[in-house]
Amino acid sequence: MQLSAISFINNIMDERRKFPRVEIDVLVNYDINAKARSKDISENGICLITGKALEVGSFLNIVFSIEKDDEIKAIGKVKWTREVSAKQYENGLEFWHIDKIDENKIKKYVEH
Secondary structure, rough: HHHHHHHHHHHOOOOOOOOEEOOOOEEEEEOEEEEEEEEEEOOOOEEEEEEEOOOOOOEEEEEOOOOOOEEEEEEEEEEEEEEEEEEEEEEEEEEEOHHHHHHHHHHHHHOO
16 A cells, blocks of 8 residues: 555656656766766756765766767756665756756757
C-alpha cells in the first residue's frame, strides 16, 4: 500500500512539472575535477548521478555536451539529493545561470 501511495505522489509531481524531462546519459564535469553522469534534463535543470550526495543549496559549475563537440556551460543550484543505491546518488540541479545560446540548445534537445 505504501508503495502505491508513493507512486501516486510521484505521478502528481511529474504532472505538475513545468518543464518536461528527457533521458540523457552524458558525462558532466562539475567543480574542478569532479565527474558525474546525467540521468535526465529539462530546460530548467539536470539530474546528475554521483558517488556522493551533493550539498543541497550549493552552486556548481557544470560542463557537458549534448551533441559532439558542442560544450554547454552553466551554474546549477543543487535542489535535492537522494541515495538510490550504495554510494550512488541522484542530485537535482536547477540551472541558475546559463547562456541564452546554451539554453536554446537544451530546449531544442528536449523538444525533439
